[in-house]
Amino acid sequence: MEKRAARRLTGTGGVLLVRALEQLGAERVFCVPGESYLPVLDALHDASIPVTVCRQEGGAAMMAEAFGKMTARPGICMVTRGPGATNAAAGVHVAQQDSTPMILFVGQIETGMRGRDAFQEVDYRQFFGGMAKWVAEIEDPARIPEMLSRAYHVATSGRPGPVVLALPEDMLAQTAEVAELPAFVPLETHPSLAQMADLQKRLWAAKRPLAILGGSRWSEGARAAFTRFAERFQLPTACSFRRQMLFDNLHGNYAGDVGIGINPKLAERVREADLLLLVGGRLSEMPSQSYGLLDIPQPRQTLVHVHAGAEELGRVYLPDLAIHATPNGFCAALEALQPPNAIAWEGAAATAHDDYLAWSGARPQVPGALQMAQVMDWLEQHLPEDAILANGAGNYATWVHRFHRFRRLNTQLAPTSGSMGYGLPAAVAGKLKYPERMVVCFAGDGCLQMTMQEFGTAAQEGAAIITIVVDNGMYGTIRMHQERDFPGRVSATTLVNPDFAAFARAYGAHAEMVETAAEFAPAFERAAASGKPALLHLKLDPEAITPVRSLSQIRAG
Known part of the structure; x- marks a missing residue:
């Protein structure tokens, strides 16, 4: 089938940036205004994207991060250069630690002034380089569609996180002709049939399995599919630190949250498990109780680690079975798994849930x-x-x-x-x-x-x-x-x-x-x-x- 040519659009860098955000499906912009990106603010005047004006850049970045948490698409934040960008770093750090897709646009000095320590000049690649997934500067308005498309894919793919794009003042005022972008569609990765067969064999051989859900990129469909899987396998299911919403806390399979102030009975259940199914999360310092629940690098428990970011598999814990897949891709594949005829851990989910109810019901x-x-x-x-x-x-x-x-x-x-x-x-x-x-x-x-x-x-x-x-x-x-x-x-x-x-x-x-x-x-x-x-x-x-x-x-x- 012949592909239809993309429509062309001519405008200033400010207009092209806002139009690209519209095409990619941005729902809202959170900002603190600055003269360094006035052409963008002017283009937003005629755009379909609502703008929320915040009081301080840290708050604006946290709002964008929270929006990204809820939508699984990049939350959009715009700030001015220098102190505006440094204030916003607090929200960028949240996005990095929480694996949240977010894009921070920073007004930048004119390109001809770089390297002179101009007014509010900051090297954003240095400043955000260890915190963001990608930091770049758009020097040519003709590259805006390319750079924004890449930013959306980098922010959402693998382990999601923040992207920072600097916008030089002169670039935003220059004119270019570009092709319009198609709507953004997130990439999903899926487990192989062999990996799912391996997982089923390990579950059939287990005596004390436990699932822990965490991370980001979850959807209603993935959550429902995992719930059906937990029901079929009578699998005790916990959630990681500040991710309790990933499993209905009053469901009979829910075992509690693996976080700060963990229920001692749940901590013991993690230690004594012979198979841990970790889906989406990293089991970092807080949920692992300062890295005390699992041995590093080789856990005592059989570890099946499912994560959308290949770089996270084996980063801290060596999994017995590493599955590179998003929660959507993995949970869809769970529908084909069948429990053993006799479940060796029968009743464990009910006991774990009773322990959770007693712990959370204390007053x-x-x-x-x-x-x-x-x-x-x-x-x-x-x-x-x-x-x-x-x-x-x-x-x-x-x-x-x-x-x-x-x-x-x-x-x-x-x-x-x-x-x-x-x-x-x-x-x-x-x-x-x-x-x-x-x-x-x-x-x-x-x-x-x-x-x-x-x-x-x-x-x-x-x-x-x-x-x-x-x-x-x-x-x-x-x-x-x-x-x-x-x-x-x-x-x-x-x-x-x-x-x-x-x-x-x-x-x-x-x-x-x-x-x-x-x-x-x-x-x-x-x-x-x-x-x-x-x-x-x-x-x-x-x-x-x-x-x-x-x-x-x-x-x-």
Whole structure:
């Protein structure tokens, strides 16, 4: 069949860039404006792509990263040169650690000024080279379609991650004629028949198998196919750190999350497994309990590692069976596998699930009038199944990760990189992608203040998120470690905080102070009914440092 010639388009670099993004299917741009890429901003004025104006480049990059998490396509962020780019590095790092497709466009000085340490000049290849999958500069507007097509494929293929493209000012003003791009279609890799036959033999020979799901590139179809496989094989299935949404937490095969503060019974189950099926994830420091659950380089357990990035197979752990495939490709192939006539581990999934229910159903008491266990209890009974929960880093996040039961895909926005400040911008991105769904941001008082200015972005966009600020007047995680290692010697971990509710009201939001668990339910209902961005300022006793241990207990050892 003869191929139809691509249509031609003439325009400035700014116009060609925006048109290429439209052709590739970009849904939204997150940005902080800068004079270094004014032609792009001008072209966006007439484009079909919505633009979200953020308050700081780190927040903009985190929003783009969260958008990439939800769509499995590159989240798009645009920032200006120098300090704009360096601020955005926080979000680029999240994308790298979390294996999220993202493209950061950076305005750049004119090409003729390079190498003179011109105003806000940065060598982006050096700066982002160890963090991004690919860093390049578009020097000729005629190459924009080529470079953007490559950026989309690099960001999404194999182990996804961030791409950084610098845009010189003079290039954006120059004119060129280019061919239009076709819509972007992600590449999928699939396992071989021999590999799937090998996997079935290993499963048939196993006595104590366990699956751990993680990573990115999951879809509803892949999730459903793996669930059917787990049901047929009665396979206990866990999820990796901050990836609980990959398997219905109330499904009878769910064994819990392999992350920080792991259920000791689940940790033992991982250690004692004779076959580990690791799909999509890398089992890095946090889920592996500081690389203690599996021996390196040769695990004691038979390891079947499935990953979309060939470079990740054997990088840390030597797998007995390495399968280079995306979750979509691998899970589709699982449909052909059949369980043995007699399942040697029959009943193990039910036992593992009971252990998970007991662990996540515990309601520990903490010092003070505000009992977070009661707050979580109420949320578990009233949040819709498709509610999106976003959080950053800190001890407060333990309440979400241990006690919330994720039921559906795309209901969790949390950084495996452990980046503070992530929750609020991620929640804004979640609400813009799914405006019909409830979006709840959990943030600690220290975490929120990393990106608190993005509440202004929520207000400007009319993104009716509900932010729950857990305020204990300190950098809680650091204080916990400090009290453990240097008891009674508090240094640089105390915070003097604002009235967060008053701050939110200054943006026209609904906001309330909550000091007891009894006050929480009606306050949350009023926040949800307001139809506006909302913030609930929860005052937590400083002694309530974790769900299971107070500060005084940590000091006492």
